[in-house]
Amino acid sequence: MSLPPILSRLRLPVVAAPMFIVSGPDLVIAQCKAGIVGSFPALNAREAAGEPPRLEAWLTRIEEELDRHNQANPDSPAAPFAVNQIVHKTNARLQRDIEICHRHKVPIWITSLGARPEVNEAAHDCGGITLHDIINVTYARKALEKGADGLIAVAAGAGGHAGPQSPFALVQEIRAFFDGPLLLSGAIATGGAVLAAQAMGADLAYIGSPFIATPEANADPAYKQMICDSGAEDIVTTAAITGISGNYLAPSIRNAGLDPVALGTGDPAQLDFASPGGSGKPKAWSQIWGCGMGIGAVEAVIPVADRVAQLAGEYAAAKARIAAL
Structure with missing residues (x-):
């Protein structure tokens, strides 16, 4: 099946x-x-009590700035944007955020940590598509049964909450029963890796960690520099931080006063998006920093435009190299 336009x-x-x-x-x-x-x-847009929803303001700003760009650059319009809805029982804002995204006709909805038909229905009702992230075939089938249009295969090596399976195994098993939009996540940080994801059967690559090391990212400068200074061996995979297995920078764990090799185990019940990290403990994301295993390719903090241009050049070079074989 061809990709949606x-x-x-x-x-x-x-x-x-x-x-x-x-x-x-x-x-x-x-x-x-x-x-x-x-x-x-959507949960990144947090407002103080009594203030209007910040998500509304963020969506308005994104829409207006991209519209101005498109009017000024008709030959190179901006790509569409997506909003991630964390579909977890502790996300008390979910229904409100769904209504805001529906009102703004968000074009791409990404759902995580649960699959709910009503979220897919809301996206479809306003003309959008839904992509659901999964870590195994069981979750993939459930997401499709509940109306997701596409899947994001979160494989081993991805930043934050990552799956344990090899991307080769996960993609091949999904492709055995699903020919729709498939994205692959997991240690993708170069244009060659983007091409490799396509070669194994994915349609698109899903890239996070390299964009932390950009001026536009809302991250502590020390976080950005730690990514530039680290490699795959500096990533710790553990469920002790949030209750769900994830990948984190070992230096940030040590900076939080913990021992990366003696973290213990985690309980999924501790995952709480109303109060991430838990009371009195170092908090995931703000103090203990998530990161994928592909960061050995990230050597400097550079603007997003330069990072994408670098990926594009590497992608073209990889295609030429493979074509010459």
């Missing part, structure tokens, strides 16, 4: 992953202008 006219076959805290309007707008899908979690 909204995903088929990108500069590169890349969707930028929504990252908790890190992804905001500055990052999303820069990603879309550079020609890839930019995204952010």
